[in-house]
Amino acid sequence: MVQPAGDIGFAQRVKALACTAPLHDLDNRKGQVQSADFSVYQMSELALNAIDLVTLAMDFDAGAAPEQIVVGLTTFVARQAPDRDAAEHARVARWILENLLNVGSTDRGFRAVYGMTAGDGTYSRFAFDFKLLEEVVGADGEIFLRATNEAVNVLVGALEIDIESAQIAADLRLDTLIRRGRLSDAQAAAQAARYRTIQYGEKLRQHLEATERDVRTVDWLNEMPQFIAEAIEHIEARYKAENAILVNITEVRDTADTEVRKSQAARLVFVVRDCLRRHEQLQAALQGAGRRFRAQQDRQTFVPGSTNASLDLHAQLLVPALTLPIEPADRVLAAFFARSTGPFVPRALRLIDLFTALVTPPAERETLGGEIEEPELDDIIEEPAFPVECYELLEELLDLDVEAPRRLSGLLQEARTLHPQLAGLVIVRVVALVAQEINSAVRHGLPSVFIAVDDGTPLDDPEYGGADLIVACAAIEPVAVA
Structure with a gap:
């Protein structure tokens, strides 16, 4: 059933409000803390700072260390209440982080219910489940924090917008602001462009993680090749755009006549260079995506399937055996294990395999290797720089x-x-x-x-x-x- 465009847009706005609801809820619940007075703190602002810290600290393969985020968030907390002690500042930071993770819930997620009107006028309700921050386990067993796609959308003030289109618009807006000398607005646009870059990498990482769990859950026949091709094209276009923007910013920084403009331009140079660094990480991950898929396909193909047990070992074997004397229990257990393990067949070379290997002649190989075809090269006529x-x-x-x-x-x-x-x-x-x-x-x-x-x-x-x-x-x- 096709939904009217107005209803779809309305649902997207409802989802956008739902993603910010946990942040506003912090200000509503700060008065319920019994052991301290948190009324002086602006919790929604601090929550945005926490999401920002996690988003910028995480890379493609690793997340943000929780203690590092607590230390960074404590700095913002201390600015709001400098007369409070450092122990309270750290406690507020941990309280905000735990609420963004929704510690205490079953799946540590948030849920919002919204409705849409169908073409026939019927009203249906839907559940929107999302997370803002999530804990992931690293390769060495450590716990890291990662910001979800919904959290990044909260930072840039949008929801379910095409990443590529949003990135192009952000680059164009950033370049225009720099040319007009509006460096304060340009810094905000550059940070939004960096968030979009992080969001693109997160989308690829989620596909690869789903592939490691089960290759059948990801469409590697049509969807992923198209996604990888679009992502590589995205990186190429962003490299050109951001390098051109970097030249303009560097020129503004070097020719700035005041310390304020020079400092603003220097911060812009750092943000754009960080975007280029993240593009390099994304490019490396894209180049290895096909190899990781083939490795997971081979691994999962030869993993033996799980079999359902036809015997309840606890109720049908262990409990009755514990009620028997030793000698009868030994006979029962010996009979069970003799039949459950099955016969052991040692591996041996088959005669037919040995005979085939001996009588098969070796394949003839060319002494100089295969013939190399001469490439067809087009003559490039260089046009003169001037007529x-x-x-x-x-x-x-x-x-x-x-x-x-x-x-x-x-x-x-x-x-x-x-x-x-x-x-x-x-x-x-x-x-x-x-x-x-x-x-x-x-x-x-x-x-x-x-x-x-x-x-x-x-x-x-x-x-x-x-x-x-x-x-x-x-x-x-x-x-x-x-």
Whole structure:
């Protein structure tokens, strides 16, 4: 049954409110704490700080250490009530963390009930189960914290939005804010872009964990290859966008005229570089995803299936045997184990396998290996940096008399009247003349050589800066050797 678009949007908004409900509930329940007065603390703000700390501390393969999060969250708690002691600050931090984990519930999750109206006008209720933080066991047995997809959506203020589209929009908004110099807003946009990057990695990690549990629960025939291809394309596009953004931020940082703007730009550089680092982790995980699937497929294929016991060992064997004397109980147990273990057949080489291996001739192999096909290479024609007519006009423009040098500013002004791209070619040619050596011209007996000299006059040009060089055709006079 197709639901109206308005009802679907309404359900998404209800889910968005449901994800923030546990945070608001902290402020409602802080007055119920009997052993301390928590009324001075803004619990929902501290809960957002906790989710933020966990999200930024976790990597693709590892989560955030709980004690590390408690220490970091204690800093935010202390800012709200600096007159309270450090022990209370740490206790508030642990209380918030336990409530975000929903310690004490059966599955440590939250549930919200919402309704949708179908096309025929009937109203149906649905249960939305979600978690904000969850505990996972690391490879070494330690407990780590991870932020769920719903928790990241709380940070960026959205729910069930396509990750790729949201990332592109965030990059475009970030680049626009940087170009306009609004660094405070750009920092918030950069942090939202980083959350989207983390969310993309979490989606891949969940698929891989589900594959390790049971390869049949993940569609590796159609869904996962398409997901991996889209993720690689996503990384390629983000690398280009974020490297371009990083260049703009670095330029703003280096040319900032105040310490505040320089500090804001420096923080932006750190956030974008962290995004690039997380992209590298995601790329490495994507490259190894197929290998991990094949390994899990091989492992799970040869795992023996579980069999249901047809005998209740406790009620039908152990309890009656304990009521018997030793000798009758020994006969009963011996008869059971003799029949339950079955006969033991040692492994032995079969004659047919040995005969097949001996009579099978070895496969013939080429001495030099297989033939290598010559690749078909296309000729790449490099287009010149400037149009061909610009080079012809440059020769005419630099056809100077020995006694008539010219300024670079005059050459640029005349070049713009001849061709719109000629000015750039003039700059390239004249800058090369600054390092011109006349020794080669003297050895070949040339009568003159082009040079460019800086006499300290600044260049007054709307497009280029630097020195207004003197461009001249200098005559070479031979010197008699005594």
